[in-house]
Amino acid sequence: MVVLNKIYTKTGDTGETALGNGARVKKYADRVNAYGTVDEVNATVGLARLHATGDAADQLARIQNDLFDLGADLCRPDMAKDAEAEYPPLRMTDAQVTRLETEIDAMTQAVEPLRSFVLPGGSALAAHLHLSRTVTRRAERLCVELAAAEDVNPAAVKYLNRLSDWFFQASRIANDDGRADVLWVPGANR
Structure with missing residues (x-):
């Protein structure tokens, strides 16, 4: 259970943050950029909802929860040390990827095949999606x-690929x- 008694800690005032294993890194580190962008995805899903x-x-709602799981996974480097951790790190699973695939397949059956690229828009929900x-x-x-540079759970990358x-x-x-x-009409405004 997470307990947040104090929202500001001042530990990031020097431009560093803590990863899930306690290691301190710059806030612009590749790992922080990755899980920070996952957090941004989650905020856009909140708007869509x-x-x-x-x-x-x-x-x-399930996807938002998965995205928190994904952030927890990405903020914890050194997968090889998972067995030694005091608390087992949360990792994305292939089952989460498979659930997305099953839902995508069901949606694909409900729509006509595309004959053009789709422009972002249409309904408010579609635009947010x-x-x-x-x-x-x-x-x-x-x-x-x-x-390419550090250890990342392959299921995390697969999940993002399927999620889009x-x-x-x-x-x-x-x-x-x-x-x-809203379909793209190539060269419509020439």
């Missing part, structure tokens, strides 16, 4: 970059199962 109802609202998709893509790029696809399909569902998608 303002427009969601039913299954979409429930799915977005597109924003979530683009920020997720940035988070994925940062995690891939981090993984999930947001795309969910945006189509939010646009009347794709019937209200």
Whole structure:
């Protein structure tokens, strides 16, 4: 259980922050950029949830919780030392990736195949889901970059990759199962 008795600690006043293992790093460290961007994704999902109802609202709530799991995973380097940790680190799992894939497959069955690229927009929910998709893509790029230099849970990277696809399909569902998608018309304004 997390207990936050004091919100400001002043420990970051010198431009450093603590990782999940207690190590101090610069606030601009690659790992901090990666999990900070995951936090940004979570904030965009919160905006999308303002427009969601039913299954979409429930799915977005699960995704927000997963994103906190993902942040916890990314803030804890040294996966090889997980067994030695006083408290077992929280890591993303393939089951979380599989759940997204199952939901994407169900959404894909509900929409017509695309004949053009989709412009971000349509309904308010769809527009917010597109924003979530683009920020997720940035988070994925940062995690891939981090993984090139440091140890990163492969399930974390896979989750972000599937999540951007999930947001795309969910945006189509939010646009009347794709019937209200805003389609790109190549060269329309020449």
